[in-house]
Each structure stands twice: as structure tokens, then as C-alpha cells.
Amino acid sequence: MGSSHRIGIVGLGVISRAYLDTLATAPDAVITAVADLDHARAEAVAATLPSARAVSVAELLGADDVDVVLNLTIPAAHAEIALAAIAAGKDVYGEKPLAATFGDAEEIMRAAADAGVRVGSAPDTVLGTGTQTARAVIDAGEIGRPVAATAVMATPGHELWHPNPDFYYKVGGGPLLDMGPYYVTALVQLLGPVVSVIGAGSRLRSERIIATGARAGEVVEVEVDSHVTGILEHGSGALSTITTSFDSVGSTAPPIEVHGETASLIVPDPNMFDGEVRIRRLGSGEWDAVPPRAGTIGTARGAGLLDMLRATNGTAPRASGAMGLHVLEVMTGLLESARSGSRAAMTTTVERPPLVPLA
Incomplete structure (x- = not known):
């Protein structure tokens, strides 16, 4: 190299x-x-x-x-x-x-x-076997035409574990801008770019109390919505529903589900590189595990940087600025829609990067 x-x-x-x-x-x-x-x-x-x-x-x-x-x-x-x-x-x-x-x-x-x-x-977690295997299944036509997806990230808030959680509750933070990039990037990887969004948001309380570290007991002011939900209309025609929350005690919902004409997929946590993909085919009562078939096994944060550094001959990096820009517009569009009550049309788009070969 x-x-x-x-x-x-x-x-x-x-x-x-x-x-x-x-x-x-x-x-x-x-x-x-x-x-x-x-x-x-x-x-x-x-x-x-x-x-x-x-x-x-x-x-x-x-x-x-x-x-x-x-x-x-x-x-x-x-x-x-x-x-x-x-x-x-x-x-x-x-x-x-x-x-x-x-x-x-x-x-x-x-x-x-x-x-x-x-x-x-970032995020480059979508380059691991979890999201990439799910995408390989979709690209191979094994769920038929993708129709819809759901994405859920629901936690009580980062002040429970982070010693300095202030920025999570200031402008530029919140559950959508903090954790949403993993989920929106995965949805774009799986279903393609987004053309419009509709969002809604709420704020459970105006203050959070740090629970750990040297600052335990200190109060953090909440300046952003701590629960955001919305609908993403993909250019492919599929509709994704996303919920990101710092106001939930917990959730049993799969991180991401993708539904097609002939099968549904459970996609593992996009905040992680690996995880089991499961498929349920029309007429079957069972969710079957899908062995890894794409993505880098056992990788970790920094994989996207190395992919960018190793890209040659004008090849676009998989965790590209263009992807980051489109994902950010989707998220800020959801927040603007939540404020205005109107649908927000996207001005950017992005090509899905090549599938990561299993390695």
C-alpha cells in the first residue's frame, strides 16, 4: 500500500x-x-x-x-x-x-x-457484517421489492453513563443528531437516498442530572428535543419510520426492520459493526439467521478512515463526506419539519457506495 x-x-x-x-x-x-x-x-x-x-x-x-x-x-x-x-x-x-x-x-x-x-x-459501523449482510440480502432480491423500514433507538439518556454529557443536550446534540447518524446512514445504505421527510419532536424535561464521574449530581440544561420521530421517503419509494429518544426507559423493538414484498429482515444495531441478520419469508413462521455474506468481520471504529486513505484512482470513500452531508440534511430536515409542521424536501442526494466484500 x-x-x-x-x-x-x-x-x-x-x-x-x-x-x-x-x-x-x-x-x-x-x-x-x-x-x-x-x-x-x-x-x-x-x-x-x-x-x-x-x-x-x-x-x-x-x-x-x-x-x-x-x-x-x-x-x-x-x-x-x-x-x-x-x-x-x-x-x-x-x-x-x-x-x-x-x-x-x-x-x-x-x-x-x-x-x-x-x-x-463517521459512522463507519455500517461497513461491518451487520448492515452489509442485510444490504446484500436486499440487493439480491431476497425480500422482493422493499416497501418499508422501521428504526428505533430508545434510551433514558447519556447522562446516566457519560461523565461530561453536556453537549448531548445542546444545539448540535440530542438523540437524533447524536445517534441518528447510525440509523439514517444504515437506512440509506439499505434503501437508498431520501427525497423528503416529516418529523415531530418533544422534550420530556428541561434538566438532566449527571449520574457518574467527578461531576455526579450536577445539572445539565436541555436545549434540544430529547425525543424525535419521523418518516423518511426514499427515492426508491420505500418509507422508513425512525424514532430516536433520550426519554425512554428501554425498548424491545429491533434496531432496524426492513419489510419487502416477500420477506422481512431484522437488521442488527447499526451502532455496532457486527450482529446477526435474520429473515422471515412470506408463509414462514420462523426467523432464520443469515450467515455473514458481506462486510468486514471484527472491525472497529477507524475502518472508514482507513477505507478513505486506501481509496485510489478517484474512488469515493464508503464513509464519505457526501454521505455525511446527505444524512445530516435528513436529520436537520426532520428537526425543521418538527418545528414547522411541514414536509421537508431534500436538496442533496448520494449514491450508495459499493457493497463491502466479506473479509
Whole structure:
């Protein structure tokens, strides 16, 4: 694969550990610099990486030995860091969502096109065997014409486990923008791009109490809807219903179900790479397991970044900025529809990326 791709990481919070573990085993990638608002945290991470040094964000963006910036900051900072990296001539791969607002995401994609650099965006969980196997079944015509899908993410809220959950309840957060990218990206992978949405939202309470860590007992103000539901109209004609909630004690509903003319599928949690796909065919009373037939087995976060780095000859990355932009428009469209009470038409579209071969 040639020389190693040199990566600088901005933001070393909870999610960074998964990326660090994945990149540490990649033979064609090397982490050369890390930065965080907490410089001591950056120094601690750098101490575990013989190839990396702890620097400021400005130093990382200007470094000659950083080719791609891995942006793991909070959503409110996604656009600022991505645009600065693009201005420095560097490729960018960011955590989801692509930006806190659709306008910011559009600016990122315009700037990248003008600069001739690449943009990738999580989630890359859809590249695992769970979502990819389900898509292989659909693409093979085994459920007939897809008619509908349901997606459900229902939890009591991240303040129960996260030591610093504030950003989940501020603009750019909420259950839809936080967890929705996994579900909407999976639905687009399975059924194709979305042409319009209708949404509704509610807010159970105005405050949340942190339950764990040094800040346990502190109050977090809720600035966004904590329960969002809606309907996605896919260009294929299929209709998806999505519910994302921080107001539920729990749910027994499958994460995703896809219904076709001749069969229905249960699709595993799109927040995970793997999981069992099950199919129930018309006339059968049983749900049968589908052995993995597509996707990367046993992979983890960072797979989408490596896919982008390894894409050659103009091949679009599977976890692309274009996918992130379309998914963000779907989600912000749902939120706008919830506010206005009107259907929101999409202005973007995206091609489904090639199926990931079983490996």
C-alpha cells in the first residue's frame, strides 16, 4: 500500500480510544501528532504512541508530517476544525455528525472541493457484517421489492453513563443528531437516498442530572428535543419510520426492520459493526439467521478512515463526506419539519457506495 498515511488527531475524548486501537494495528497508517484542549490528556496519549507528539491544534494543522486530520472534537467544533484542516491542504475524516448544522456541512464540502482534498465522515459501523449482510440480502432480491423500514433507538439518556454529557443536550446534540447518524446512514445504505421527510419532536424535561464521574449530581440544561420521530421517503419509494429518544426507559423493538414484498429482515444495531441478520419469508413462521455474506468481520471504529486513505484512482470513500452531508440534511430536515409542521424536501442526494466484500 506504499508509504504510511500520516494522521493527526484532534480531540482525545471517550471515542478516541477505539480509533487509537484500530489505527495502531494498521500497517499503512501512523499517528504523528495529537492535540486536545486538555494538553495533559494529549501528552498522556502521545506517551503511548512512539510515533506521535502532543502539540497544540494550530501546530497540528500546520505540521508537515500530518496528511490527514482525524477530527474527534465535540459536534459544535466539527466545522471549525474541518475547515481549518482543509485550509491547510489536509484531508479530513470526522466523527458524526459532519457538522452541527447543515449550512456548516455544506461549507465543509464546498471548501474541500475547492481545495482538492477529501472528506470522510463517521459512522463507519455500517461497513461491518451487520448492515452489509442485510444490504446484500436486499440487493439480491431476497425480500422482493422493499416497501418499508422501521428504526428505533430508545434510551433514558447519556447522562446516566457519560461523565461530561453536556453537549448531548445542546444545539448540535440530542438523540437524533447524536445517534441518528447510525440509523439514517444504515437506512440509506439499505434503501437508498431520501427525497423528503416529516418529523415531530418533544422534550420530556428541561434538566438532566449527571449520574457518574467527578461531576455526579450536577445539572445539565436541555436545549434540544430529547425525543424525535419521523418518516423518511426514499427515492426508491420505500418509507422508513425512525424514532430516536433520550426519554425512554428501554425498548424491545429491533434496531432496524426492513419489510419487502416477500420477506422481512431484522437488521442488527447499526451502532455496532457486527450482529446477526435474520429473515422471515412470506408463509414462514420462523426467523432464520443469515450467515455473514458481506462486510468486514471484527472491525472497529477507524475502518472508514482507513477505507478513505486506501481509496485510489478517484474512488469515493464508503464513509464519505457526501454521505455525511446527505444524512445530516435528513436529520436537520426532520428537526425543521418538527418545528414547522411541514414536509421537508431534500436538496442533496448520494449514491450508495459499493457493497463491502466479506473479509
